[in-house]
Amino acid sequence: MSPPAVAVSVDLVLLTLRSGQLCVLLTGRAGADVWTLPGGFVDGDTDLDTAAARQLTDQAGVTGTGHLEQLRTYGGPHRGPRISGVSVAYLALLPDLLATVSAAAGRVCWRPVDELTTTAERVLAPDHQRIVADGVERARAKLEYTPLAAAFCEDEFTLADLRRVYEAAWGVALDPPNFRRKVLSTPGFVVPCGRRTSPRGGGRPAELYSRGAATALHPPLLRRSV
């Protein structure tokens, strides 16, 4: 008996920070009214991580570096009563710089994730809405115990930039001195560049840092509320 043949797609949840808001990239097919996550079908002979990276450049038009990890796999007739198959979702965290790269094909737009989850307006198909929610929750959780917040920043960033990532993602205000102490006392989180920002709009120039080598934060940077 041969195994059942299933259609497998890879879908991407691309998150970035735009003007202090966590945003997700949506693609709109020409003529259609509904927005979808970028993605496409894959065959069984390609590594999934490779396929996802390819979708990132082809479908979303992102070229530079960033974080990409598998999120979750959704199966069954989730996209509607007729359409079945398996969807392997990936989560990408990008700085705004990369996010501005134009898409290779079709229209794209960035939507604040709060809009999608709170509003009654249906911008996204229900299954894609759930995938986005899962991706956002994963990102929020991973900020606690990994240095992935730096993936939202440029290659060189200030501690205030990094702090604003946490504040936007968690929706809380963090004490700058305490945040600074915590980050600098966590080995491998950031490494100082030895330079400072050219002043942007007043205030003391901040020191510049780049991403460290750590893959996990010990101890973690816990959010107070659940």
Next chain:
Amino acid sequence: MSPPAVAVSVDLVLLTLRSGQLCVLLTGRAGADVWTLPGGFVDGDTDLDTAAARQLTDQAGVTGTGHLEQLRTYGGPHRGPRISGVSVAYLALLPDLLATVSAAAGRVCWRPVDELTTTAERVLAPDHQRIVADGVERARAKLEYTPLAAAFCEDEFTLADLRRVYEAAWGVALDPPNFRRKVLSTPGFVVPCGRRTSPRGGGRPAELYSRGAATALHPPLLRRSV
């Protein structure tokens, strides 16, 4: 153009605690020399969680309650140069009681996970070995910030039982008084039954607890070493 047809299987990493060691369930097909993870093919019309739960009872013979969650999806020609397809791995955490249930079909055995990862002997196919390693790592990590350690225990358990789960999974010794304080001060982790164990082999009878309603631990129970 129609999407490529792919074979999709659901594979299970069943973990339990047997005599102080973290063990994984392997199945051996009759006649074959190699052990594999329990699993089977799925079609595109069934919810993956449902399919995994069915595999749990059919393939592994587990009937009672326990924890089951999706682990990760592996794609490409990972099982060998010829065999391709997508494998959706699930992670199950079970008490030893359920683990003793005989499999419905074929031979099964429990192997300590340390044996599989450290020994040079090849008990498992390389891809399945990686899936087990990922599952063990997920379990170890989740013990920190979720009450899932209780999933390894019976419905009623002592704090020493719970502590031994952490000690076996992490390979460290924990201070009983500190562990007790930490668990009891975490709301929703365990709820006291008001009874005590009948003394087993000397020593003061311990109080019995059952699983609480919490889904996450705040603050987490961190392991010291990385």
Next chain:
DNA sequence: ACAAAAGTGTTGTCAATACACCCATGT
């Protein structure tokens, strides 16, 4: 030009808390 004010980043202090380690007691 100069001084004052406001904005931003950095350094320092202190109390509350959490934790590791150890001792004592009950069964």
Next chain:
DNA sequence: ACATGGGTGTATTGACAACACTTTTGT
């Protein structure tokens, strides 16, 4: 022998004050 309760010193954290550096504003 083991579970439980308590105590103490150290490390981490949260709240807040003080300082440093820059731009903007007012006279």
